[in-house]
Amino acid sequence: MPREFELCPGRPIGGDQPCFIIAEIGQNHQGDLEIAKKMIRMAKECGADCAKFQKSELECRFNKGALSRPYNSQHAWKPTYGGHKLHLEFSHEQYKELQRFANEIGIFFTASGMDEMAVQFLHELNVPFLKIASADSNNFLYLETTAKKGHPMVISSGMQSIEIVRQIYKTVKGINPNFCILQCTSAYPLSPEDVNLRVITEYQKEFPDIPIGYSGHETGIAITIAAVAMGAKVVERHVTLDKTWKGNDHEASLEPNELTELVRSIRIVERAFGTSVKRLLPCEENCLSKLGKSVVAKVAIPAGTSLTLDMLTVKVAEPKGISPEEIFALVGKKVKTKIDADESITKELF
Ligand SMILES: CC(=O)N[C@H](C=O)[C@@H](O)[C@H](O)[C@H](O)COP(=O)(O)O
């Protein structure tokens, strides 16, 4: 059983705790603070545990060449990648406002720190946990600095190999025990064939003492529900107010009705995990008494006969007789009284 730890105040994850559901607002707010607030409210109303953003300090995250490279995508807000990213970036003051807003409406608030300066800002903002985006999970310098901040960590593993993920585990484990690793494939939208849910099982085997989760970029909710059924303890999905909006992530995001349905389905699946003890349950008694089978005489059996298998069959019978699993134990037993063909074989006959 993976160890539990408190990801947010009063909200442990891992073990048998409910799956922690992150609504990744990311940059789907289009650079508009009012849309961002609407999305935080939406995440809360749909039942997500946390609203998450992406914080960058652009000069720390990108070099000059990357900032000035042309961005010709249909999703571009400005002609250069730097201009585009700047359009989607909220200031420190705006982050504080969003954090206050999330506090007011009662949903956990955090962000991925997309570079070391952003992590320092989020540390000062005192977010409950730090999300490490896939693109930083092999950035060991950053990982070490971030782990040392002491916040719980949720680390995504898109674009990485198992060797790198082992190194992530080892590095962070040595500094900060409170972290989990998410299976993730970094493509938008993600085809089911590239999801590789089996990696969740692999991570559970490789890292049995930490919670494992899933960060999905597919469309729809089925795959994320399956991830939870496989034991994901944290799930993250992009959310949007409108999938047709401009932006790289909207198509692979969930609209409010889908997020609501995802949360509802995850909570149902969790109720269904139940126990690993296999036994007849009280709720099965009705079915058993209506359709459960009994041993029945196949032929008329005279009193004093030693039973053989060819005298017996199994049917739904009234009254209830001996259970079918005991049929072989009846062979050789002598009946006290005569039994008619098709009569239930009951304990009283011996
Ligand atoms: C890998 C990574 O950081 N991925 C993020 C999280 O999933 C995404 O939200 C990107 O920020 C987004 O897809 C980038 O789009 P553009 O390049 O149009 O700003």
Ligand SMILES: C=C(OP(=O)(O)O)C(=O)O
């Ligand atoms: C890119 C991010 O997440 P992931 O790698 O899980 O898609 C993020 O959190 O900003």
